[in-house]
Amino acid sequence: MAEPILKVNSVTKCFGGLTAVDDVSFSVEKGEIVGLIGPNGAGKTTLFNVISGYYAPTKGSVVFQGNDISGKPPYHLAGVGIGRTFQVVKPFAGLTVLENVTIASFLKHPKKADAERHAWQVLEATGLADRANVSAAGLTLAGRKRLEISKALALEPSFLLLDEVVAGLNPTEADRTVELIMKLKAQGLTILIVEHIMRVIMNISDRLVVLNFGKKIAEGTPAEVSSDPHVVQAYFGEEAA
């Protein structure tokens, strides 16, 4: 098998006395969808922030396409092919949807007209084209989550980090987002996704990594993980185990 696109090597991230991510290692192969799950506060978003450059790891390293990227700033990592969304969405509220996405398109399309054309293509693909000239502040939650994905995609990344892009959507909207994710996988994009909705994460993931209190407690196919006693215990407490 080829070199994994992402290797997380014994990553630890502490906030003062709190160890939010504790000695976590795993890797992601090219073209895979890996689901990252765990109860609230398990450290999933913190791990995303380490991988995407928002935090330097306290210990350990992150290797992307063979290069150690630990501690590199996010804008550098966007340039090497890492796109991410934010669990707490970050729309540029005073700008239009099109402007939001155009800003991301500048990364690969430095001319404004080219970037705008590219942003339109992205919006057509993500189903937001009809809202392109609306202020981003005027979008519904579903729209904002879609905008997060659109901005990450406009970077033309090779690796995508999705942090709860389905949570909070109604079933129809959720299905559309899942459909979009499967299309992106078919295009060859590698995806690491955090999601609480089991129906979704079990269906779309090739493999799962499970965190609990910052530690990796299980890894494997959805079938393997869902029958793992550690996982059952972490999710349903002592009695269920």
Next chain:
Amino acid sequence: MKNRGATILAIIGAALLILPLVVHDTFVLRVLTEGVMWIGLAIAFDVIAGYTGYLNFGHGAFFGIGAYTIGILMMQANLPFWAALPAGGVAAAVVALIAGIPTLRLKGAYFAIATWALSRAIQQLALNVEFTGGPDGMRLEAFLNPQFFYYLMLITVGATFAILWYLLERAPFGLKLKAIREDEEGAKALGLNPTKLKMQSFVLSALPTGILGGIYAYWITFIDPSSTLGDLVSDQAVVMVVFGGMGTLFGPALGAILIFAFKTIFWAYLSDFQLLYLIILGALIAISVIFIPNGLWGTMFKRKADATRPQHQPEPASEPAALSAVAAPEEGN
């Protein structure tokens, strides 16, 4: 629509160019020269304040630094005006670069307070060192040619407007600055380096301001710490931009014209009531912020739906085609 705007601009430009041939009254010419200067100061201020979201309450310091640089170079180093003028812009830009390192880390009110304090410190410095003439100020060699200064101001502000228009409205730079204004953390994920962009913005704001300060010094022939390094330049720039419309170029220009016209008329008829002028300015800020948060320009011209959406999709199967444009993972490395 776009053509009409260009036509109006061309007519205004032509009118401003031939004006001195028609108007021979030096007072009127002087008022026009200063009005044009304020347009330049307001649009330069808006680069960092409106586009980037950093309200610089020390903008006047760049103006004063430009003025003093020209004064010192002409009177003490005996440089000709044309050699001294660019140095005024460069000096302001260098100060922006140095001041930006600590201050641009701050947000919101903290940045406003820090830049205000820094401009006060610079004023104190000018008051207390020898080569500026201290509180007595500095007299420049007089060159009394109102037409010359009118045209110089007009050309400088015109060029500033054109360059800023290109960088902020045509090139990607303006949108990138707005991304920083809206959400710095979010902007980083899209490949933008906020520190670099904020520095560029601050320098771009300072450079023309320093040059305008230099022209002002040579025009007025006398500068002192209170006239060029005082609060008034910063305060008026803030009012003009907030009232006119932040984050645009026409808004601050409109604000500058209206506020400056008001000031001129007020001064001419009610010069005994200077305090009232300041109260009205303050009230105007409060009223604009509360009732027209987008300023006059932003309220008059609501953003029109952009007509840039491709009308005809080249491929009938548009969705997969669009997706392949989106997801282009690198192969074979």
